[in-house]
Amino acid sequence: MAVRLRAVAVLGVLLAVLSMGCSAKKKGAAAGAPGGGVGEEGLAAGSSLERYKQGTLGTGEEGPLKDIYFAFDSAELDEQARSILRDDASWLKDHSKAKVEIEGHCDERGTVEYNLALGTKRAGAAKEYVVALGISADRLTTISYGEELPLCHEHNEECWQKNRRAHFVILGE
Amino acid sequence: MRRMWWTLLVISLVMAGVRASDAQVRGTIFGPGARSYPVAVSPLRNLSAGGAAANFGTQFADIVSADLNLSGFFKLLDRAAYIEKPETSGYTADNINFDNWSVIGALALVKGAYSVSGDNVTAEVRLFDVYQRRQLAGVRYHGPLGELRRMANKFADEIMKQFTGERGPFDTRFAFVSTRGGKFKELYVMSPDGGDLQEVTRTQTINVSPSWSPDSHLLLYTSYKRRNPDLFVVDLASGRDVLVSSRPGLNLGGRFSPDGSKIALTIEDKGNADIAVVDRGGNLLRRVTDSWAIDVSPSWSPDGRRLAFTSNRSGAPQIYIVGVDGGETRRVTFSGTYNTSPAWSPKGDWIAYVSRADGGFNLFIVKVDGSDTRQLTQAAGNNEDPSWAPDGRYIVFSSSRTGRKKLFVTDLTGASQVQLTRGGGDDSSPAWSRWLE
Numbered sequence: 001m002a003v004r005l006r007a008v009a010v011l012g013v014l015l016a017v018l019s020m021g022c023s024a025k026k027k028g029a030a031a032g033a034p035g036g037g038v039g040e041e042g043l044a045a046g047s048s049l050e051r052y053k054q055g056t057l058g059t060g061e062e063g064p065l066k067d068i069y070f071a072f073d074s075a076e077l078d079e080q081a082r083s084i085l086r087d088d089a090s091w092l093k094d095h096s097k098a099k100v101e102i103e104g105h106c107d108e109r110g111t112v113e114y115n116l117a118l119g120t121k122r123a124g125a126a127k128e129y130v131v132a133l134g135i136s137a138d139r140l141t142t143i144s145y146g147e148e149l150p151l152c153h154e155h156n157e158e159c160w161q162k163n164r165r166a167h168f169v170i171l172g173e
Numbered sequence: 174m175r176r177m178w179w180t181l182l183v184i185s186l187v188m189a190g191v192r193a194s195d196a197q198v199r200g201t202i203f204g205p206g207a208r209s210y211p212v213a214v215s216p217l218r219n220l221s222a223g224g225a226a227a228n229f230g231t232q233f234a235d236i237v238s239a240d241l242n243l244s245g246f247f248k249l250l251d252r253a254a255y256i257e258k259p260e261t262s263g264y265t266a267d268n269i270n271f272d273n274w275s276v277i278g279a280l281a282l283v284k285g286a287y288s289v290s291g292d293n294v295t296a297e298v299r300l301f302d303v304y305q306r307r308q309l310a311g312v313r314y315h316g317p318l319g320e321l322r323r324m325a326n327k328f329a330d331e332i333m334k335q336f337t338g339e340r341g342p343f344d345t346r347f348a349f350v351s352t353r354g355g356k357f358k359e360l361y362v363m364s365p366d367g368g369d370l371q372e373v374t375r376t377q378t379i380n381v382s383p384s385w386s387p388d389s390h391l392l393l394y395t396s397y398k399r400r401n402p403d404l405f406v407v408d409l410a411s412g413r414d415v416l417v418s419s420r421p422g423l424n425l426g427g428r429f430s431p432d433g434s435k436i437a438l439t440i441e442d443k444g445n446a447d448i449a450v451v452d453r454g455g456n457l458l459r460r461v462t463d464s465w466a467i468d469v470s471p472s473w474s475p476d477g478r479r480l481a482f483t484s485n486r487s488g489a490p491q492i493y494i495v496g497v498d499g500g501e502t503r504r505v506t507f508s509g510t511y512n513t514s515p516a517w518s519p520k521g522d523w524i525a526y527v528s529r530a531d532g533g534f535n536l537f538i539v540k541v542d543g544s545d546t547r548q549l550t551q552a553a554g555n556n557e558d559p560s561w562a563p564d565g566r567y568i569v570f571s572s573s574r575t576g577r578k579k580l581f582v583t584d585l586t587g588a589s590q591v592q593l594t595r596g597g598g599d600d601s602s603p604a605w606s607r608w609l610e
Contacts, residue, residue: 049397052356055378073489073511110534111513111527112381112559112602113426114483114490116402117439117446117469120423124444142444143401144423148379150359 047168048103058151059118064091065168067098068126073110075121077129082123085126088168089133102126103167105151106145107160112146119144126166143170208463213250213279216236216259217296218286225289225319230259233296233325237283239366240329240343243567243582245589246336250279250542271306279303283332294318298328300335309335319562322364341521342562346606347569348373348383348392349580359590360394364407365582367593382426382602386433389606393417393427393436401513404438404455404528418455426470430477434522435459437471437480437497448482450497460501462494474541474580481515492526492541493540505543514558517541520565523585527557536570538585549566549587556581563607569593572599 051057065088068081077085092098103121104126123142131137152159214237217230233250241247256273263269264284274282285298299311310331315326326343333341343365350358360373374380379397386393392407404417404424419425422441429436431452435458440449448461448471448538456488462468473480480497483490492506492515506512511529518525523538528549530537534555541548550556554574561568566585571578575592578599583590594600 049378049400073485083373110490110511110529111470111483113439113470114467114513116381116423116425117467119445120441121467127444142422144377146381148381154552 007083008165033171047101047143048145048167050168059148061167063140063169063170064095065167067165067167070122070164070166072107072164073118075104075118075125077125082129085129086133089130089135092130092135092139093144097172099139099141099171100141101141101169101171102159103169104146105149105165105167106147107163108147108150108155109160112148116144116146116148119146122166128156131159174598179600195587208244209248209249209278211248211278212281212283212332213243213252213255213277214241214283215251215255215257215285217298218264219392220286220288221290226287226294229289229294229296229318229321230285231301231323232595233285234283234366235297236325236364236366237329237332239368240280240326240341241332242339243343243365243593244329244582245591247281248335249252260526262559264297264302266299266308267324267390267441269301269303271303272301275515279331281309283328283375287414289318292317292319294321296324298324300332301469309547314354322369326364326366336493339564340563340608342567342605342608345563346385346389346609347580347593347603348385348606349571349594349600350380351385351594351598351600353596358599358601360392360407362392364595365595366431367452373409381591384428384604385606386429388433389430391429392604393429395425395427403404405437406453408578416455417453418451428471428473431475432477435477439469439471448480448495452523458499461497470514472515475519475521477522483513483515492524492539505539506543507543508546511536516559516568518561518565519563522565525559525561525568536568536583537588538568547585547587549583549585550590553590558573558602559600560603560605562605567605569603569605571599571603 002137048057066084080146102123104123106115106119127142150163152162184357187484217233219230220575224378226387238249242249253475254277257270264286279301282303287294287296290523295315297313300309302309308442329343330341345365347363349361352358357377359375360383361472363370368591376396376398381395383392383394387404395402395404403419404427405414405443406417407414420440421445423439425439427436435450435451439446446467446469447463448468450459451457464486466484468482470483470485471480478497481494485492489510490513491504492500492512493504495502514527516525525538526539529533531551534557535551536556536559554572556570556572558571561566567582569582572581578601580593580600580603581590
């Protein structure tokens with residue numbers, strides 16, 4: 001039984017890899033991202049998911065676009081977040097070909113599904129603000145990772161605060 | 174999986190004229206959590222020539238014991254205290270020395286015998302009332318040796334029926350996600366006794382929210398393996414894995430309707446989570462909610478006409494009920510500022526949910542009309558992800574009370590909370606299947 005199931009799982013993974021290969025190709029073509037942006041497994045090279053897979057999440061992803069932070073169970077932008085987003089928007093104005101994926105993240109508290117929805121809200125709030133500052137919505141995509149990819153792993157507020165973030169990944173310039 | 178080709182035959186109920194209602198002790202005398210009813214589950218006697226499949230009888234007893242321990246009704250007597258040797262003693266009412274069992278405090282006794290022929294086994298298992306010195310139930314199983322676990326789980330269900338009037342919830346499976354195999358949450362399934370663990374996915378990406386089809390053959394789950402959180406369905410027997418919904422953004426928390434014809438899930442619209450119902454191919458049938466607020470985690474009523482879900486439309490997450498085909502939306506929870514993860518009980522009477530209370534996250538149940546709120550866990554880490562047993566008497570959930578997240582089973586009073594999984598990694602998002610046949 002175990003053997004059969006393993007064979008079946010391997011087949012499943014193969015199929016998944018094949019289908020990922022296809023979608024990555026399509027996606028790359030559609031986005032017109034020259035040469036980069038979309039990694040060989042269909043992941044944005046610098047995405048938090050890809051970094052987690054590589055074991056490099058939380059190390060050196062500081063780029064020109066800065067993260068913003070949220071209160072518990074909130075997707076509201078405070079003054080500090082808006083200030084950072086204004087800087088991010090002005091960088092995007094200066095780099096008019098850059099496309100960006102905005103990731104919404106949550107701390108570990110609460111429910112996996114609710115936090116995935118909350119992360120969507122957080123990424124969406126950041127996107128909306130940057131669009132309101134004149135950046136074309138076509139250049140901005142969003143994705144939620146909920147509480148799945150924390151930067152900090154201790155169970156205290158200092159740590160949680162770092163995890164409730166919207167993170168910007170530059171897909172290509 | 175072999176389950177599909179199961180040829181196990183429950184050949185006969187060796188009833189000896191005893192009906193469930195004749196059992197000496199019923200649910201009114203003791204409840205789960207009381208652990209008041211001492212039972213001895215003796216290894217089955219091996220009648221095979223040459224001692225083939227020598228471990229079968231002990232494994233059978235181990236599985237039945239694990240199931241009964243989960244129920245909270247029984248106190249399992251230590252095998253070291255047994256006077257009789259299972260390999261030589263009698264196993265029918267007229268040749269068991271009941272004094273050997275009453276003297277060690279047993280009120281109920283499980284005994285039996287098995288013989289192996291090729292890859293098949295025939296097992297005859299009986300439940301006795303030690304005090305009245307008579308048989309309460311007897312079942313003869315015949316099937317492949319590999320069906321050991323199902324035979325034992327079925328007999329545990331039968332024991333529960335004899336003592337409580339209702340079949341037990343053990344001839345079932347749990348699905349859950351775990352990081353035991355690496356850094357990512359992958360899907361696993363497991364028998365309620367903790368055995369027969371199988372890895373369903375090895376995707377090396379985020380997988381969340383497994384849930385069963387009503388026939389217990391399929392698992393819905395959300396995976397990032399195509400980069401976006403898409404909804405997939407995997408057939409456990411064939412391993413066939415099919416993309417169901419890949420709308421941009423969330424395709425989250427899919428749940429089959431009770432008749433299996435539809436799937437409720439959370440989708441994303443204009444950057445916000447809403448509840449929708451799709452057909453089995455992922456085609457939109459109905460938008461159930463369309464609000465500016467987060468609407469997430471749908472759970473079907475047993476009649477398939479309503480959905481419980483989480484919404485923060487009041488400013489913080491609370492549990493609501495809405496008609497699948499429209500109609501008014503009604504709020505169910507009013508105490509607490511963070512209530513999520515509704516799970517509608519299979520009998521239709523309760524909704525289990527998670528509330529931020531007492532400095533952590535705890536399990537509650539509330540009547541569907543919003544009355545009679547009961548807290549099942551407290552002061553024991555975070556307790557989340559409730560999923561109902563098919564008999565409506567138990568809930569499996571995840572708890573961090575021992576450090577990492579592990580699976581536990583509770584009764585509806587919280588008095589009996591039994592740990593199911595151990596070891597490394599986090600186990601979470603358990604889903605309890607229906608009965609397997």
